[in-house]
Amino acid sequence: MALQEEIKEYLNESESHLDKIGDDIEDFFSELETEENAFSEEMESEAFSTYEWAPRTEVSSAQRDARDKYEQWYNAVEPVVYDYLPRRYEEFDEMHEKTLNYLNLESGFTESAPETPMERAVDIVNLIDGQKSIVMAAPNRVAAKQFNARKDISADVEADELLRARELYEDGLVREGGVIAGVALERHLMTVCETSDREVDYDPSHSIGRLAQSLYEADVILNSPMKRLKYLGGIRGDCAHPEHEPNSEDVERLLNGAEEFIRNGFEG
Incomplete structure (x- = not known):
């Protein structure tokens, strides 16, 4: 089997880690509530969000499942991006960090929380889709490198x-x-x-x-x-x-x- 096909098969198998992660993300954020940031009106800077996450009393199993699935997938495909798509690696890594921050509700002062929790769920799904698009470019990159080498x-x-x-x-x-x-x-x-x-x-x-x-x-x-x-x-x-x-x-x-x-x- 050619290297291009081997990598494509490996990436397709790795994607099984993301099975039903969209459902987990939706379930998690449907449990959340946001509330108005008490300090937002006092701050003249736009760096502070109008909303923040309402306090929670327990860890969400949906949050844990989504985070575990995402990290398993990321750790499986990250070496492929590093080896074959070095110009996209920084972008890929930044999207990973942002995805984890969103899943952990740790967006920081600049983006504390959206008005409705499901907005953040959509943001995460879009980030993961963006990373998947980068990853799936690897087989073609491998083929191109082999082609030029030949x-x-x-x-x-x-x-x-x-x-x-x-x-x-x-x-x-x-x-x-x-x-x-x-x-x-x-x-x-x-x-x-x-x-x-x-x-x-x-x-x-x-x-x-x-x-x-x-x-x-x-x-x-x-x-x-x-x-x-x-x-x-x-x-x-x-x-x-x-x-x-x-x-x-x-x-x-x-x-x-x-x-x-x-x-x-x-x-x-």
Whole structure:
């Protein structure tokens, strides 16, 4: 199973910790009452809320259940956000702190209590939904990082193959140089097929000519580079089959063409 799918499955399983937490939050805040803050009219600053929570004589089981479920879920998914979404971690952590403050009725002087308790219940549900949205972005982030890593690795390998192909050609090993240059070009075309924004119908076993045709049919490349790639693919085929003796000038064209396409793209 790919890492992206593993993380997605893990996050879906972790969400079971939040089972019926909305009901717990609603039950808890439906038990509460607010009262007017006796000092609010004396304070000129808007930092003091008009309302505060009315005193309670016992701990609410619904409050405890909601808090326990939320903390179990948070502790399960927090490492995922830290590892794969570092730019969103501070925001995620601030939402966690705010959610706990609301659940513990510890909003402080700046936001003591709303006029009606259920307003705070809605605030908490919205905060949790916001955190869930951040968390569920992690699998796509993992896929993007793996995708970029594959492209970087492919580019490095292609560069090494082109260098090796050129060295073999200059040492008189024309056929071998042509084969490796062809492999580099095939690898590059495969990467273009994989990374294109358009849907490309291709198979990993396809040759240069077939890959070029697929890219053309998907409107990724124009007719001119498609024809030139097929021409280069023919030279690569001659190099790969012992019954055909590759022409030195043709192989040099393959080397130059592969370098040009890999480094500069398919314009023209």
